[in-house]
Amino acid sequence: MSPRAASRLEGLGFGEVYDYAAGKADWGSFGLPIEGERHSGTRVGAHARTEVPACGPHDRMTDVRERVRAAGWDTCFVTDEHGVVLGRLGRAALTREDDVSVEEAMTLGPSTVRPSLELDKAVERMRNQNLTSLPVTRSDGVLVGVIRREDAERAPIQ
């Protein structure tokens, strides 16, 4: 639709016309602000905790376990040097006492949600799948944070 609109504007004599064909789906999935009745405040991105533990695949579990426990978390996200999520360390991995690499202990390819997902849909998904949290990633796979079910269920939606 937008290419036709851009072409029509040029036909009407506008000289500098750009077509952002990826549109608001792309914009929102990258965690950028949205206005309107379903504005950013009604989305996962506004309620995600962003200070979440993260580690690299070559870190040692002994170090990661200690750091995660000290921070009061029961999960840790494994990311590459660009912040792209590779895996997740859950409760089971974090209670292991052996010293292996993170890569050996992590669960690959965890299910994620976009910052633009509506909060009530995230709650529904966590209830249906009996999850207490979901990692939030941008459309390029970079970790934004985590949405916790207890936060999402209590969030005031205006």
Added chain:
Amino acid sequence: MPTPIERDEVQRLQGQRAQLVEVLPEPEYADEHLPGAINIPLKTLDEQSAQRLERGRPVIVYCYDYQ
């Protein structure tokens, strides 16, 4: 011919007073739109409705996605 652009170019052009235009129908615009965007649905886009736009400034049009 209109120039196809990506997200980062939209952000750069916003700093150059570009005008953002959502061309979806009004209910979809009311539901959600990019900050500062105005709504001129494609079906109403003509000489008259385009008068809402300043000709000396860049114009960025968008809809929902590539469809």
